[in-house]
Amino acid sequence: MLNYHSYETFSTQDWPWIRMVFFLQGCPFRCLYCQNPDTISTDKNKQISKERILKLVYKEKEYFWKDWWVTFSWWECLLQIKELIPVLKLLKQNWIHTCLDTNWFLLNDDVKEALKYTDHVLPDIKWMTPKLHKKITGTDNLTSLDFIRYIDEQWMNYWIRYVVVPWLTDNKEDIKKLWEYIQTLKNFQKINLLKYHTMAIPKWEKLWREYPLKKVPAAWDEDIQKVKAILTQYIDKNLIQ
Helix, strand or coil: CCEEEEEEEEEEECCCCCEEEECCCCCCCCCCCCHHHHHHCCCCCCEHHHHHHHHHHHCCCHHHHCCCCCECCCCCHHHHHHHHHHHHHHHHCCCEEEEEECCCCCCCCCHHHHHHCEEEEEEECCCCCHHHHHHCCCCCCCHHHHHHHHHHHHCCCCCCEECCCCCCCCCHHHHHHHHHHCCCCCCCCEEEEECCCCHHHHHHHHHHCCCCCCCCCCHHHHHHHHHHHHHCEEEEEEEHH
């Protein structure tokens, strides 16, 4: 049984095709700009079986455009990796494409086993500088980078995701370090730039918590273009989304 927060039957975010997304509960990160603080707790929320997941996916099958995709997301699905393995196995047995969207804070035998039944991964790089990464997320970034290197060596399909936060992750020095890391990868396919937004503020307030980045503005198209302009000095623009 998976402990989950919610699910979405018709998602078009972070992937070019329609996907069904299951948002799992629990996260070891404590990001200052967390967009879903209500999912951080590992307390049991709602539980769902692999059979129920398969039934829900079959129910929505006619809405899938090209490939039949199911993504497990939110932060952090690897906390339930032992429970996730049989779910991924069942989906693959039914020819359903699977995707994991995580911070990749963990790399062990269970994770490697789960990847055998995963078609696509969306590893998230928050900051390249370890000290700043720990200050902003509460953890270091070494395991995350090791994980990306592992899936790269396995020649898996993956897109790196990078959240553009004005004043924090959009400076030339950090973007250059990001590229220097990407340059060491053999199977790099694409980087997906995501806009930071402030829609989570009401969620923080509802939990009686002060939002740490209240003065940081949401990212706009020009912020994304600024980062793209830096990256295109080093990388083909067609590899930037």
